[in-house]
Amino acid sequence: MPKGEKTKVHQTPYSKVSSSDDEMVTPGNITVTGSDLLKEASRIRGFSGRDDYDLSSFLREVDTVLELFRENANTRLFVIQRYVVTKIHGEALNVIRPLGGNSTW
Secondary structure, three states: OOOOOOEEOOOOOEEEEEOOOOEEEEEOOOEEOHHHHHHHHHOOOOEOOOOOOOHHHHHHHHHHHHHOOOOOHHHHHHHHHHHHHHHEOHHHHHHHHHHHHHOOO
């Protein structure tokens, strides 16, 4: 999808947005771009395990964002590596670091 190009989603309970590069599932009648969804992924709150933001909240937030990319495995993998793994800090990062590139969500 060319940068800035928007795709109109037809009104259905869940509509599939498709282009040569992006496939996303969005509820209702929403206009979105791949860029909009990547911005949403970048807003995932960091997790270190040290504050009041608990693991279950982090997992719910990540699952919600990843659901937007379920139809495009390459974009989903990119979001996991670029926006999810980089949000994990401290002792939590020490736990996942040994998994390397073999980790999955």
